[in-house]
Amino acid sequence: MREAFHEQLDSVFDDLAGICRSVESxxxxxTEALLTGDAEVAERVISADVEIDRARESVEEKAFQLLSLQQPVAGDLRTVVSALRMVSELERMGDLSVHVAKIARLRVPNVAVPLEVQPTMTKMATVAEDMVSRVSQIIxxxxxxxxxxxxxxxEVMDQLRRASFVELLSDDWDHGVEAAVDIALLGRYYERIADHAVSVANRVVFVVTGQDPRTVGA
Amino acid sequence: MREAFHEQLDSVFDDLAGICRSVESxxxxxTEALLTGDAEVAERVISADVEIDRARESVEEKAFQLLSLQQPVAGDLRTVVSALRMVSELERMGDLSVHVAKIARLRVPNVAVPLEVQPTMTKMATVAEDMVSRVSQIIxxxxxxxxxxxxxxxEVMDQLRRASFVELLSDDWDHGVEAAVDIALLGRYYERIADHAVSVANRVVFVVTGQDPRTVGA
Structure with missing residues (x-):
């Protein structure tokens, strides 16, 4: 019984890692759509999100089965509940990617991000993507x-977000209000992706050690 | 045993309604801090958030106790898991209120929202607050x-958000980039508060009927 439980739990965590790889993509x-103004790539992100939603439902169903049929207690119970939370956050990271793709699509045939802000925005995107990639390995x-x-x-993401604000609020800014608003919102979306990545990683720490790294000062 | 379970579940839902009233406040x-530029009121929101975080932890602990000790199945299990999700979303709504308060504080002694956008922003805030108020009654x-x-x-919130974009992207806009960025982010925060309110309300529907209103087309 316990062995079957842990096998099914491993299968749930495999699914979580798979969803995380879809989010990474x-x-x-x-980001590619954003920096190139490619509507077709933006559409791919938007239409692929339904698969992440479906995968989330499947993980939720498996987790409920585990809770109902195996009645786990203590650490096992907390692990299953953590899996439910992780899948919600991963789905949300997918939604945030869709928000980025929608800003890209809205500005086609132009590129939403002016050339001089592209280095900072590219760094934010790279940090976010790298964090998501590492989370799938962490899971x-x-x-x-x-x-x-x-x-x-x-902290790196926070610094980049501050840098992007300095750029768009400088006296030299000559790209108008629309581009500034786009960049502020894009920064928010990448920052939230990074926040969720950290949160999912923290849940892995909790699952393995029983402790939340935020409360033990790690 | 089942009676004790349902009493404890009622107590969890009472706690959720209480947290929702704290979020409403x-x-x-x-919003008051935002529209008046009152730093002291903004500070109150920011420092009170720790109480919402503590209340969330308490609800999570109670829900784990229920799952561990009562081993609910079927509908009862889904209700407890729904409560865990509701409390996460309520806490997030508190965080979003803190984001609004922080923008207010950042612009003191000025008011972040220019006079001509105040009607739209006030409506967004009123809709958000009213939705949160109704959610506590719904719970x-x-x-x-x-x-x-x-x-x-x-849908009302979506329309208001679009209206605020029309205002800040119009040719008449003469409040600069900073105010535009503040308004775009504030709109995003109020919109997210409303999204979470709807999501919490949908979970109440699920708890009572066993069906998610989003999937039954209600």
């Missing part, structure tokens, strides 16, 4: 050290 | 009809 393609390997390391990268 | 005060009364009604109000 969504972030990468949304697969239940890698506590990598998860705690990821939490520290959140 | 946070939304109201954050208390397990009021399915009111919950379904609430879902329809989300």
């Amino acid at each position: 969504a972030v990468r393609l949304a 697969t390997g239940r890698d506590v050290a990598a998860a705690i390391e990821l939490g520290r990268d959140d | 946070a939304v109201r005060l954050a 208390t009364g397990r009021d399915v009809a009111a919950a379904i009604e609430l879902g329809r109000d989300d």
Whole structure:
């Protein structure tokens, strides 16, 4: 019985890692659409999101089956509930990628991000994509050290977001209000993707160690 | 045993309604700080958020106790898991109120929202606060009809957000980039508060009827 439980739990975590890889692809393609103004790539991100939604439903169903049929307690119970939370956050990261793709699509045939802000925006996108990529490995390997390391990268994203505000609020800004608003919202979306990545990684730490890294000061 | 379970579940839902009232207060005060530039009111919202976080932890603990000790199945299990999700969303609504308060605080002694955008922004804030207020009643009364009604109000928020974009992207806009960016982000925060309110209300429908109103086309 317990062995079957842990096999099914492993299968849920495999699914979570798979969803995380789909999110990684969504972030990468949304950024490509954003920086090239490619409507077709933006559409791919938007239409692929339904698959992430479906995968979430499937994980939720499996988790409920585990809770109903196996009646886990203590650590096992908390692990299943953590999986339910992780899948919600991963789905949300997919939605945020769709928001990025929609801003890209809205500005076609132009590119939403003016040339001089592209270095900062590209860094934000790269940090977000890299964090999502590492989260799928963290889930697969239940890698506590990598998860705690990821939490520290959140600060890099905060710095980049501040840098983008400095750029768009400078006296030299001559791209108008629309581009500034786009960049502020895009920054918010990438920042939220990074926040969720850290949160998912923290849940892996909790699943493995029973402790939340945010409350033990790691 | 089943009676004890349902009493404890009622107590969890009472706690959820209480957290929702705290969120309502946070939304109201954050808006007051925003429209008056009152730093002291903004600080109150920011420092009160820790109480919402603590209340969330308490509900999570109670829900885990229920799952561990009572081992609910079927509908009861889904209700407890729904409660866990509702409390996450309520806490998030509190965080979003803090974001509004922080923009207010950042612009003190000025007011972040230019006079001509205040009508639209006030409407967004009023709609958000009203939705949160109704959600606490929906939780208390397990009021399915009111919950379904609430879902329809989300459209009002979308219209207001579009109206605010029309204002800040118009040729007449002469408040600069900073105010435009503030308004775009504030609109995003109020919209997210409304989204979460609808989601919490939908979970009440699910708890009472076993069906998610989004999937049955209500």
